[in-house]
Amino acid sequence: MTTSSAFKPMTRWQWAGLAILALTALFSLVAPVVGGDPLVQDLDHVMVKPSAASPLGTDHLGRSMLARLGHAARLSLLLAALSVLTAAIPGAVLGVAAAWRSRWTDTMLSTIADGVLALPGLLLIVLLTAFAPGRFWPFYVGLSLALWVEYFRVVRASAQSLLRGPQVEASRLLGFGPAYIVRRHLLPELFPLLRTLMTFGAATSVLSLAALGLVGVGLRPPTPELGTMMIELLPHYQEAPWLIAEPILILLFAVTGLALVAGEREFR
């Protein structure tokens, strides 16, 4: 005998993840306002320890770490949200279309998806940044292009088995149309899957942006970005270890929060 409620309640860990994420988001909203201009240098006060005047200290050029970290966190979270949405919506729609429509549509869409999958996501982004070095949009476009395949494949596979199953057959016999089948049969089953995929996708986006910044193909200084900040502050880690620790902690918070929200996968 199995019992399953309509939606699983969030576990304690998921709530913890949500809290961490909310704190990070709050920081990204408040810090830029409180911290002032992230680009203004003050060479008289470089690598100042955290104090009441500058709560997170200043970097090697005397810029406010509070402002820079706030802007960097905002950039990472916005990029993650934006690229996840632009990947998830078309990915899911195309997945349902491939499962629903003729074999020809399915073959065509699946071939395109496999083609994209053959190209590593980071490589795609690096290729695009060559067109517009240091700009924001190649990351957004590249990440979305790399991520949509995942949604497409998962949605296609689940939608296919649902659409061939007796519950959808019964609804069709009862005279219901496609809109009803999507609303009543597909979406309730797909939402939990999409939620997990989207949180993991957001974590991937945040990490990718930082990774590219760290290896120097990301956004260009002086734009505050977690990865570029880490590489800028790396030479000073012996004199001022707290400086490099700060962007790392923000990254850790964002990714941990997202990973916890995604929740455990159930193997039963």
Add this chain to the structure above:
Amino acid sequence: MTFLDVRDLSVHAGTTAVVRDVSLRLEESQTYTLLGETGSGKSLLAQAIMGNLPAGLRSSGSITVFGETSTADETVKRRRLWGHSMALLPQEPWLALDPTMRVLSQVAETYQRVRRPSESRESARKRATGDFLTLGLEGAERKLPGALSGGMAQRTAFAAVRSGGARLLIVDEPTKGLDAGLRDSIVSMLKQVAANDGAVLTITHDVAAARSLGGTIGVMLDGEIVEQGPAAQVLAEPRHDYTRRLLAADPQTWGPRTQPPPLGPVLAANGLSKRFGHHQLFANLDIEIAADERFAVIGPSGSGKTTLGGMLLGLVPPDSGSVWRRSDVPAWKFQKLYQDPIAAFAPRASLRTSLRDVVSRHNLGWKEVEKWLDRTRLRASLLDRLPDQVSSGELQRIALVRVLLLRPVLLVADEPTSRLDPITQQETIELLAECLVDAGCALVLVTHDPAIAGSLASRVLTLNPPSPPAP
């Protein structure tokens, strides 16, 4: 030697006891059959003995397996015996098989990994192939579970469980949804396990299976064993009132039903043929069904009954031939009842929502729903539950209400009662027959049970087992 000795086993869900003080013994070379209706706690008893009760259920009492005693909640001790000493053949064979692995490999894998001492790769495959031959599964070796019929999946799961070499076998509803021929072969396989120094605890609602298994029978009602004794004695001279009802509900004891005179045709099929892989399921079938007629299709598992039913509704295209359906009524006047009602409902929507959707789609009044609920003796409060929170018998009746709302002209009922216990089955079939008369609807009943078909239908079409592959 005593294989299994269960004393005062109870299972509690919260404060309610779903299994109460059950004691039973199973000796070497014996069979014990637990007989009872759906929802009587039989499956939970099996899970408690194995030690894999669903979370949230507590068990108490003591269980001795092969001389080693543990309390019911010391599941870890019994878990160590799984597969090679004691094994459970679960109710839904499809869920027990890996959907992505070819079936022969699944059986061979058990010989190789679970059995003690384990077999080499080659001999494991050889023995698995041998099992497939004896179980009549030749030709299916390289298939995925999704491509098997219900009966074949059941036998594959049986082969996989047996290949672990467990001497104590617990079998949950092994004959559910199988025709008489397959039922006999599963029963004889179980008896063979017992004869070869094993012991089998079978859980079933199938009186015929219990009769041919013999051994000891325990009759279960509301979580308690109400009667226990040698099979011959319990079946011939039942002492408990419930046992008597259970035996009386066996389809073989039903009388024929009076038939209404036929009216004009509602459906006509010409020259239908279907192949499945290399097997010719049927060829050149001509069927004409009159309004109000009750027509039955019977045949063994895998003979294409369900396919034919789907074809009549236009869900499956025929390889050749054509189906004509009355064209002066909308397509949704042709409806279907499913073997597994739970699969035919959106799992996350309450039953009320599902019914309300139908009512608003077709501009009906909720009064209609209440009328049919009354007619099928269902409480309206059931509708607030999810499909998996009502019993299969209740859900099948709700499914019946859902199709009757549309006043169908033809209903294809695909094994509508094969997953129900005899009493619920009899009630459901009675209701189905009465409601169809009320609604003025023709019936195509797909079943493996000639007794039900003969009792309910005026005409019976028998499909033969699939012909062997052409050379």
